[in-house]
Amino acid sequence: GVEVGPQPQGVARADVLDKMRKIVKHGLDFVQLFNEGKEFPPCTIEVFKIMEKVDYPRNKNGEIIAIIHPKLQDQDWQPLKNGDPLFLTLDGEVIPYQGNCTIYPTFINEAAYYEKKQAFVKTEKIKLTAKHLRLPVS
Helix, strand or coil: CCHHHHCCCCCHHHHHHHHHHHHEEEHHHHHHHCCCCCCCEEEEEEEEEEEECCCCEEECCEECCCCCCCCCCCCCCEEEEEECEEEECCCCCEEEECCCEEECCCCCCHHHCCCEEEEEEEEEEEEECCCEECCCCC
C-alpha cells in the first residue's frame, strides 16, 4: 500500500494525487527494470522508523485538555527537538516536547486518528543500506 498525505477525509487534492502517481510509477518502473535484468548497485537511503503513537494530553475523565500547538501543525516529517512547542492547553499553556532525541512527527492532528487516541506518531530518521540487487540468471 501507498499512503500519501496529509489529506483531509473526503477531499481529493491534485498535488497529493500527483505524488501518489509518481510513487506508483517509480515502483512499477523498478519492477520492470528488475525483470529485464537491470543491475542495481548497493545504496543507502534515509527512512523514518515508527517509534510510538502519542496521545493528546487528557484529564482523569479521558477528555482532551490540549490541542496540537500551531507551530507543530502541518509540520509532518519535520524535526522536533527537546523544548519545541508540542501542545497548547485550552488555558493557553504551552506543553513542550520532552525527549532525549530529535524526532520526526507524522500524522499530526489527523481527524481519522482522534478516535484512536493518537495526536501524532513519533518517528526517527535512520539509514538503511540495500545490497547489490540483480535478478538471478536462470
